[in-house]
Every structure is written in C-alpha cells, then in structure tokens.
Amino acid sequence: MIVADRKQIPELRDMIKDFDRVLLVGCGTCVTVCLSGGEREVGIIGSALRMSLKLIGRGDTVVDECTIERQCDDAFIDALAERVQEYDAVISFGCGxxxxxxxxxxxxxPMFPGLNTQFMGLLESQGVWAEKCAGCGRCRLGEFMGLCPIARCSKQIFNGPCGGSHDGKCEVNDDINCVWQEIIDRARELGMLDKLEELAQPQDWSTYRDGGPRKVVREDQCIAGMGPDAEEGVQ
Amino acid sequence: MKNDTIVLALCCHYCAYAAADMAGSMRLQYPPNIRVLRMPCTGKIEENYVLSAFEYGVDGVMVAGCLEGGCHYLEGNLRARKRIERVKGILEEIGLEPERVEMFNLSSAEGPRFAEISTEMCERIGKLGPSPLRADRSRLKAGIEELQAEADAVLEGEKR
Structure with a gap:
C-alpha cells in the first residue's frame, strides 16, 4: 500500500489563495486505508479548511468535497469529469x-496535492505504518530471507549488519529495527544461515531511479498504434 | 458583560445524559448556555462531527463520556478522548482556541458533577468570547438540529 500523511491546513489554504471555488477529491484506495485521504479525512480537512478561510476573511470561498474509488485509474476519474468543470481548482487527496x-x-x-506521499509500506501496529519496499526494479528479497535491506536498512547495505547495529536496533534511531538482525534471526529460524555466508553482489541501480523515469511495457498487451513504438500522433 | 455563548454538550446516553437528567431532578443550577445533545456513545463522535459544530457557529463543545473503564462499549470514551485531542490540534492549526473543546468523564450518578463541568465550560467559553466563526442564530439552531438528527439516526438504529 502507498502510505501518505496530510499536509497542514495553512499550507493548503495558501495553495488555493487565488481561487474561489475549490474541490477536494479523496481517493478510496491506499490513502483511505492509511487514514490520510479517504472520505472521512477529506471531510475533516474540508471542514477545517472552510473554517480557516473564514477566519482570514475569505469565507466566501467555496470548498466542496468528494471521494472517488481510485484516482490512479481513468475509469474511476470519469465520474468526476462533469463536477470538476464547476471549480477553479482541485486539491487531490490521492497519492502523488x-x-x-x-x-x-x-x-x-489547476491541481494541488493535499497529502505528502511517503512510501510503499505496511501497517506495523494500529496507527503506525512502516516502509517496506523501495521499488528498486530488481527485487532481491529471495537473497535476504524476504526482508529488504534497500528499503529497511538505513545504509542500504547488502552484507550486513554494520557496526551500528545494537540490541536489534539501528544506530540512526532506536525506533528503527536493524533489518540485518531480522534477516539473520529469520535465516536461523529457517535453517538457512549458510546462505548468508555467500557474498551478496552489488545492486545494479540502472533499474532504479538512476536510470531516469521508468516504464513497464508488455508488448503482448499493447494495442496496435498505442504502444511505445507507435508513431507520434497516431493514437 | 452578558455571556450569550452557546456550548454544545455531546452527552453519552449511558452516563452524562442521565447525569444531566439527574442534575435536573436535583434542581441543580447550571448556565443556560448549554445545549445538550444525546449521543449513543462518545466513541461514535467523529472528528468531523465536532468540526461541523464549530462550522455551524457554536462557541464551544464539551464531550461528556463515561468514566474510563466504564464505557458500555468498552473503549468508546477512550477513543473519544484521542479524537478530541486531534480536534484540538486541528483547531490550533486553523487559529481557533483549542480550549473551545474539552472531554470530560463522569458516571450517570453524578448529577452535581454534570452541573459543575457545564458551569466550568460555560465560564471558560464566556471568557474566550463568541467564536469568530459564529453564524446567525437561525443557522446555528438548524445546525444543532441536524447534528442531533444524525445522532438520533444512530440511536434509532440501535433500538432495532
């Protein structure tokens, strides 16, 4: 799940200072589950934003709310098409x-973000979300007992732990578990400690962001004239 | 100076609402600024419910739930306390005094305590003065009725 948290009301208020009619659009998927951009949260922020505007003498600004099932899918965005025409600007409470x-x-x-998108992660305990995947484009979880040293080790080291690991915690912050301690504990449980004797090779980062913005292409799924090889304007 | 502020008392059906009733039976005095709304449980009170009240123009909100450990639904009042803390944070963020909202705990037998917290809250809001968001009185009245209708719908559902 993509995890995000909300922006402060004054920041949102400043974003829309040039607009008279603003629509807040929530998303019913990841950000609803991580309690940042679903219907309830957008309702809370809408109410707070209207009051905030009124307090600075801009009470005539229209701030309405709605939530769609999923913002990252055009089929669901269709439901918004007519409504958006009635507004000068939109604040999206989806992820980036x-x-x-x-x-x-x-x-x-004009489109503005209502949230700060944080990471791909999991609910750790009620109200606490933790980063689990960096989306590096070359998954090596199999080498590390299913625990990712890229997303979960502060130094992203492949042959850990480092000297900063103490009592299962990371030297950066005691709130961070040392993922290398967890990898070793899990390998011991699985009887696979010997696998960690092998030297892990450096990562090929060309599949990560270092190679520029990425795309996944499935040729067999591309529609004729619309794939990456299509001539410009053919669509 | 005349205190004409309105304080909404969101009272749990199982404790504060009965305590308010008892305060009445005991002929206890408390300020007339209080408007009592009956809630199925303070745990039913979402943040946006309280924020709506401020949007309608009430000057203060007191949430009154059961004693900690005594919630009919086990932990509704504990959830309410956390939500009210969050509402305070949001009020502060937008520039409204967080003291305008407060959570209290009392049992159904505490009529005098209800009168006491009502007085305390009304005095506090009186000192802060009317909310800068105050709307005209008819809109405020309609808003309070709407909030009660919302709570009643839940209470009705519970009876079925």
Whole structure:
C-alpha cells in the first residue's frame, strides 16, 4: 500500500489563495486505508479548511468535497469529469500518482496535492505504518530471507549488519529495527544461515531511479498504434 | 458583560445524559448556555462531527463520556478522548482556541458533577468570547438540529 500523511491546513489554504471555488477529491484506495485521504479525512480537512478561510476573511470561498474509488485509474476519474468543470481548482487527496492522474485528465484545472506521499509500506501496529519496499526494479528479497535491506536498512547495505547495529536496533534511531538482525534471526529460524555466508553482489541501480523515469511495457498487451513504438500522433 | 455563548454538550446516553437528567431532578443550577445533545456513545463522535459544530457557529463543545473503564462499549470514551485531542490540534492549526473543546468523564450518578463541568465550560467559553466563526442564530439552531438528527439516526438504529 502507498502510505501518505496530510499536509497542514495553512499550507493548503495558501495553495488555493487565488481561487474561489475549490474541490477536494479523496481517493478510496491506499490513502483511505492509511487514514490520510479517504472520505472521512477529506471531510475533516474540508471542514477545517472552510473554517480557516473564514477566519482570514475569505469565507466566501467555496470548498466542496468528494471521494472517488481510485484516482490512479481513468475509469474511476470519469465520474468526476462533469463536477470538476464547476471549480477553479482541485486539491487531490490521492497519492502523488493520483494527483498526476487528475492533472493529466483535467489539463485546464489547476491541481494541488493535499497529502505528502511517503512510501510503499505496511501497517506495523494500529496507527503506525512502516516502509517496506523501495521499488528498486530488481527485487532481491529471495537473497535476504524476504526482508529488504534497500528499503529497511538505513545504509542500504547488502552484507550486513554494520557496526551500528545494537540490541536489534539501528544506530540512526532506536525506533528503527536493524533489518540485518531480522534477516539473520529469520535465516536461523529457517535453517538457512549458510546462505548468508555467500557474498551478496552489488545492486545494479540502472533499474532504479538512476536510470531516469521508468516504464513497464508488455508488448503482448499493447494495442496496435498505442504502444511505445507507435508513431507520434497516431493514437 | 452578558455571556450569550452557546456550548454544545455531546452527552453519552449511558452516563452524562442521565447525569444531566439527574442534575435536573436535583434542581441543580447550571448556565443556560448549554445545549445538550444525546449521543449513543462518545466513541461514535467523529472528528468531523465536532468540526461541523464549530462550522455551524457554536462557541464551544464539551464531550461528556463515561468514566474510563466504564464505557458500555468498552473503549468508546477512550477513543473519544484521542479524537478530541486531534480536534484540538486541528483547531490550533486553523487559529481557533483549542480550549473551545474539552472531554470530560463522569458516571450517570453524578448529577452535581454534570452541573459543575457545564458551569466550568460555560465560564471558560464566556471568557474566550463568541467564536469568530459564529453564524446567525437561525443557522446555528438548524445546525444543532441536524447534528442531533444524525445522532438520533444512530440511536434509532440501535433500538432495532
């Protein structure tokens, strides 16, 4: 799941200072589950934003709310198409993908982010989410007992632990578990400690962001004239 | 100076609402600024419910739930306390005094305590003065009725 948290009300208020009618759009998927951008949270922020505007003498600004099932899918964005025309600007409470999906779909409407998108992660305990995947493009979880040293080790080292590991915690912060301690504990449980004797090779980072923005292409799924090989303007 | 502020008392059906009833039976005095709304449990009170009240223009909100450990639904009042803390944070963020909302705990037998916290809250809000978000009185009245209707719908559902 993509994990995000909300921006502060004054920041949102400043974003929309030039607009009179603003629509807040929530997303019913990841950000609903991580309690940042679903229907309830958008309701709370909408109410707070209206009051905040009124307190600075801009009470006539219209701030309405709605939530769609999923912002990262054009089929669901369709439901918004008519409504968006009635507003000067939109604040999307989807993740960064959702904001950009709406921006692409509505080129004439100024689009703003309501959330700070954080990472791909999991619920650790009620109200606590932890990063689990960095989306490096070359998954090596099989080498590390199913625990990722890229997303979960502060130094991203492949042959750990480092000297900063103490009592199962990371030297950066005691709130961070040393993932290398966890990898070794799990290998011991699985009777696979010998696998960690092998030297882990350096990562080929060309599949990560270092290679520029990425795309996944499935040729067999591409529609004729619309794939990456299509001539410009053929669509 | 005349204190014409309105304090909404969101009272749990199992404790504070009965305590308010008892305060009445005991002929106890408390300020007329209080508007009592009956809730199925303070755990039912979401943040946006309280924020709506401020949007409608009430000057203060007191949430009154059961004693900790005594919730009919086990932990509704504990959840409410956390939510009220969050509402305080949001009020502060937008520039409204967080003291305008407060959570209290009391049992159904504590009529005098209800009168006491009502008085305390009304005095506090009186000192802070009217909310800068105050709407005209008819809108405020309609808003309070709407909030009660929302709570009643839940209470009705519970009876079925």
């Amino acid at each position: 993908v959702g904001v950009q999906a709406l921006a692409e779909r509505f080129p004439k409407t």
